[in-house]
Amino acid sequence: MEILTPFLLLAGLGILLGLAIGLVAKRFEVPQDPKFTQIRESLPGANCGGCGYAGCDAYAKAVLEGKAPLTSCVVGGEPVSRTIAGIMGVEQDTFEKKVAFVMCSGDTSHAQDKMRYDGVQHCLEASMVPGSGPKSCPYGCVGFGTCVTACKFDAIHVENRLAHVDEDKCVGCGACAAVCPKNIIKIIPKSMKVRVQCSGQDRGRDVRLVCEAGCLGCTLCVRTCPEKAIYMEGNVARIDPSKCVACGACIAKCPAKVIHMVGAESETAAD
Amino acid sequence: MNLLIILISSMLVNNFVLSRFLGICPFLGVSKRTDTAMGMGLAVIFVITISSAFTYMIYTFLLVPLHVEYLYNIAFILVIAALVQMLEMVIQKVSPTLYSALGVYLPLITTNCAVLGVAVLNMQEGYNLIESVVNGFAASAGFALGITLFAGVRERIADNRILRAMEGFPIAMISAGLMAIAFFGFKGLI
Numbered sequence: 448m449e450i451l452t453p454f455l456l457l458a459g460l461g462i463l464l465g466l467a468i469g470l471v472a473k474r475f476e477v478p479q480d481p482k483f484t485q486i487r488e489s490l491p492g493a494n495c496g497g498c499g500y501a502g503c504d505a506y507a508k509a510v511l512e513g514k515a516p517l518t519s520c521v522v523g524g525e526p527v528s529r530t531i532a533g534i535m536g537v538e539q540d541t542f543e544k545k546v547a548f549v550m551c552s553g554d555t556s557h558a559q560d561k562m563r564y565d566g567v568q569h570c571l572e573a574s575m576v577p578g579s580g581p582k583s584c585p586y587g588c589v590g591f592g593t594c595v596t597a598c599k600f601d602a603i604h605v606e607n608r609l610a611h612v613d614e615d616k617c618v619g620c621g622a623c624a625a626v627c628p629k630n631i632i633k634i635i636p637k638s639m640k641v642r643v644q645c646s647g648q649d650r651g652r653d654v655r656l657v658c659e660a661g662c663l664g665c666t667l668c669v670r671t672c673p674e675k676a677i678y679m680e681g682n683v684a685r686i687d688p689s690k691c692v693a694c695g696a697c698i699a700k701c702p703a704k705v706i707h708m709v710g711a712e713s714e715t716a717a718d
Numbered sequence: 719m720n721l722l723i724i725l726i727s728s729m730l731v732n733n734f735v736l737s738r739f740l741g742i743c744p745f746l747g748v749s750k751r752t753d754t755a756m757g758m759g760l761a762v763i764f765v766i767t768i769s770s771a772f773t774y775m776i777y778t779f780l781l782v783p784l785h786v787e788y789l790y791n792i793a794f795i796l797v798i799a800a801l802v803q804m805l806e807m808v809i810q811k812v813s814p815t816l817y818s819a820l821g822v823y824l825p826l827i828t829t830n831c832a833v834l835g836v837a838v839l840n841m842q843e844g845y846n847l848i849e850s851v852v853n854g855f856a857a858s859a860g861f862a863l864g865i866t867l868f869a870g871v872r873e874r875i876a877d878n879r880i881l882r883a884m885e886g887f888p889i890a891m892i893s894a895g896l897m898a899i900a901f902f903g904f905k906g907l908i
Contacts, residue, residue, distance in 0.1 A: 452784055452785075452786055453786045453789050456780070456781075456784060456786060456789065456793075457789065457792060457793065457796070460780075460793065460796055460797070461796060464796065464797070464800035465800075467800065467804060468800055468803050468804055468807075471804045471807050471808060472807055475807045475808050475810065475811035475812070476811075477810050477811055
């Protein structure tokens with residue numbers, strides 16, 4: 448009896464309360480917009496935050512309220528945005544796939560180490576040692592793979608102390624760009640074929656001293672470009688994707704071979 | 719008169735956070751901004767006031783007649799958790815405004831020690847139903863007062879330059895301690 452009473456009491460109480468909760472849930476059910484459920488289900492559910500909202504739920508809510516563009520989901524890409532557009536009953540906005548791009552060419556064969564670094568194998572820690580990190584170039588990729596850890600899609604990897612993006616896997620969520628202490632990862636449209644793979648702000652001669660693959664800031668490409676699509680950002684050339692026609696004139700002229708065309712050619716250029 | 723004494727004593731003199739050290743987690747966790755602190759305080763008032771009535775009834779009409787008073791901890795937690803769940807659903811339906819004002823704080827405080835603490839204290843002091851409810855309301859109002867004031871203090875701290883090593887939790891702990899000393903001054907009230 449001494450055991451049975453408390454057992455029955457608590458079990459009964461639990462069952463009773465459970466039933467009560469169930470009843471209340473049925474009775475006071477708040478009907479949700481069926482569109483919300485549909486949108487939420489069509490989203491990938493990675494909760495990566497690449498759309499700029501706290502998660503897939505928040506994005507679905509914002510879409511429903513008309514506050515978010517239908518094309519924000521970077522994971523789902525075009526198919527998902529088309530599905531959402533179908534649910535919302537509107538024409539789909541044009542979708543542009545974005546990818547992350549590492550603006551550095553300084554792998555171990557091009558940029559030497561200026562010190563032996565035995566500290567924490569983490570980009571942020573390493574970039575805070577005097578001299579801005581172990582690599583000779585203070586602007587370049589530190590190469591400890593903080594971006595690799597940040598990536599939820601296994602799309603970025605470090606080879607020869609330089610991060611490379613696998614553009615087939617990359618969804619352009621920007622997680623890697625946010626953690627890079629050097630700020631050399633940029634989210635760009637995938638359609639942008641010709642890219643300057645350097646972020647160094649040093650002058651020509653200083654660049655030569657630290658990296659064999661760095662932009663010298665000679666502005667030769669700026670003068671060569673027939674479309675006037677190249678401009679200087681400090682001492683490094685940048686290409687305006689809206690003007691670039693991928694003619695390749697700059698690639699031929701560049702003395703440092705730091706401008707690459709994405710595709711088969713970039714593989715050979717990297718070697 | 720008795721009720722007035724309970725009210726003042728629970729709200730100020732024996733303030734839940736600063737004197738009894740119950741509910742410290744939300745006190746430090748959601749006190750970065752005044753508006754969220756007020757939301758939390760509101761939710762706590764709501765839950766504690768109602769749960770002190772229910773736990774009183776559970777204790778008096780269920781545990782005492784069956785001579786299983788020692789089960790109070792489990793029974794109270796069970797009842798409070800279920801109650802908050804149901805309350806949340808009802809509020810969502812009946813008053814969406816209140817629901818969005820209380821927000822995530824309502825389910826968060828389901829298992830807060832302050833909620834259980836009030837129920838247990840009511841029982842130990844032998845309060846009747848009205849006294850229990852008044853005590854619950856006063857204690858939670860004291861919590862709301864404390865957390866709102868504390869959030870104000872922390873907002874001011876955030877705008878100031880403080881020692882690097884003291885940023886964040888260390889300075890929050892020290893401010894909380896100083897606030898507790900200030901509340902100690904209410905001891906002379908009763």
